[in-house]
Amino acid sequence: MTQRFSFALHATDGKARTGMISTPRGEIRTPAFMPVGTAATVKAMMPESVRATGADILLGNTYHLMLRPTAERIDRLGGLHKFMNWDRPILTDSGGFQVMSLADLRKLTEEGVTFRSHVDGSRHMLTPERSMEIQKLLGSDIVMCFDECPALPAPRERIAESMRLSMRWAARSREAFGDRPGHALFGIQQGGDIEDLRGESAEKLRGIGFDGYAVGGLAVGEGQEIMFKVLDYAPGMLPEDKPRYLMGVGKPDDILGAVKRGIDMFDCVLPSRSGRTGQAFTRRGVVNIKNARHADDPRPLDESCSCPACSQYSRAYLHHVFRSQEIISSMLLTWHNLHYYQVLMQGIRDAIAAGRFDAFEAEFHAARAMGDI
Numbered sequence: 001m002t003q004r005f006s007f008a009l010h011a012t013d014g015k016a017r018t019g020m021i022s023t024p025r026g027e028i029r030t031p032a033f034m035p036v037g038t039a040a041t042v043k044a045m046m047p048e049s050v051r052a053t054g055a056d057i058l059l060g061n062t063y064h065l066m067l068r069p070t071a072e073r074i075d076r077l078g079g080l081h082k083f084m085n086w087d088r089p090i091l092t093d094s095g096g097f098q099v100m101s102l103a104d105l106r107k108l109t110e111e112g113v114t115f116r117s118h119v120d121g122s123r124h125m126l127t128p129e130r131s132m133e134i135q136k137l138l139g140s141d142i143v144m145c146f147d148e149c150p151a152l153p154a155p156r157e158r159i160a161e162s163m164r165l166s167m168r169w170a171a172r173s174r175e176a177f178g179d180r181p182g183h184a185l186f187g188i189q190q191g192g193d194i195e196d197l198r199g200e201s202a203e204k205l206r207g208i209g210f211d212g213y214a215v216g217g218l219a220v221g222e223g224q225e226i227m228f229k230v231l232d233y234a235p236g237m238l239p240e241d242k243p244r245y246l247m248g249v250g251k252p253d254d255i256l257g258a259v260k261r262g263i264d265m266f267d268c269v270l271p272s273r274s275g276r277t278g279q280a281f282t283r284r285g286v287v288n289i290k291n292a293r294h295a296d297d298p299r300p301l302d303e304s305c306s307c308p309a310c311s312q313y314s315r316a317y318l319h320h321v322f323r324s325q326e327i328i329s330s331m332l333l334t335w336h337n338l339h340y341y342q343v344l345m346q347g348i349r350d351a352i353a354a355g356r357f358d359a360f361e362a363e364f365h366a367a368r369a370m371g372d373i
């Protein structure tokens with residue numbers, strides 16, 4: 001077990017890479033999918049179940065945890081790993097993105113963001129310094145810079161101004177983070193869908209120096225076509241010997257396309273959130289288990305899946321417990337979806353190592369074209 005944070009590339013196939021991030025709390029196989037545990041829990045999952053799906057790392061959320069139960073209380077109780085009974089790596093986002101999408105009465109200045117809690121209306125302020133302090137109190141292993149993420153589409157001036165603010169905040173984040181061996185600080189590239197602004201952002205971040213680099217400012221309404229157009233050049237602007245993390249992505253085909261373009265890490269609420277609504281991801285596409293056609297179907301959700309939902313229950317049962325809004329419905333579909341995502345990531349890692357990523361991608365799309373599921 002290492003006391004340092006490091007990244008090793010094992011194989012590449014075109015721009016796709018597979019490797020390993022080593023941290024004092026464990027290793028992360030890349031490309032990696034990171035389940036989201038917003039309020040110190042991956043909803044409807046026990047931590048040992050999250051691990052059983054194959055996850056090496058999960059996400060915590062500065063914005064939610066600073067409001068409730070507060071970072072100070074979690075620190076007094078021994079930190080987020082102990083608090084939520086997950087002893088492997090945790091990455092926390094810096095909170096800015098969640099403030100802009102969840103909080104009320106937000107005010108953005110050079111200093112930071114003031115806002116009212118969506119929980120109880122109390123007033124709060126997030127700055128690069130406060131975000132670093134909160135993430136340190138939580139004890140997260142990978143800390144994200146405090147940044148501002150504009151919605152797309154947006155005029156060039158707005159994207160440029162926002163990116164330059166984020167780069168000033170990146171420098172303040174680096175300064176406030178200090179020297180914490182075994183913990184990593186990731187910079188976040190901004191610049192929207194404008195190539196020269198993405199380049200300016202990457203240069204600024206490289207000058208400051210980070211343990212990893214995120215491609216931020218995407219999956220904010222621009223659509224897959226524009227996202228892939230940006231990913232055709234943005235990841236390559238970042239150091240190739242450091243992990244590249246595409247924030248908030250995504251659907252299975254988004255992940256494939258982003259790995260193809262050089263991304264190593266992903267997070268998305270989709271598998272867990274859609275699992276709670278009855279949407280099941282399978283190799284042949286999405287199955288909505290609440291649809292009446294499943295009411296008498298004795299077959300498993302996905303006969304090729306080894307998860308508890310598929311190996312021990314029928315579609316008819318899953319349909320029933322969803323229609324009856326039984327708690328087990330969220331447990332089983334969340335487990336299945338997170339398991340599906342981890343099986344997809346393992347397939348991607350193996351394909352890159354075998355130099356057959358393009359074939360893997362073609363098989364993925366062919367399976368989804370097989371119609372009725």
Ligand SMILES: CNc1nc2c(CCNCC3CCCC3)c3nc(N)[nH]c(=O)c3cc2[nH]1
Nearest residue numbers: 038060061093097149216217218219247248
């Ligand atoms: C869904 N699309 C999207 N998400 C983005 C996110 C959030 C990523 N997911 C965080 C977890 C979700 C809840 C707890 C932590 C982004 N975050 C930051 N800091 N900056 C972005 O540009 C940024 C951009 C993003 N785009």
Ligand SMILES: [Zn+2]
Nearest residue numbers: 305307310336
């Ligand atoms: Zn399954």
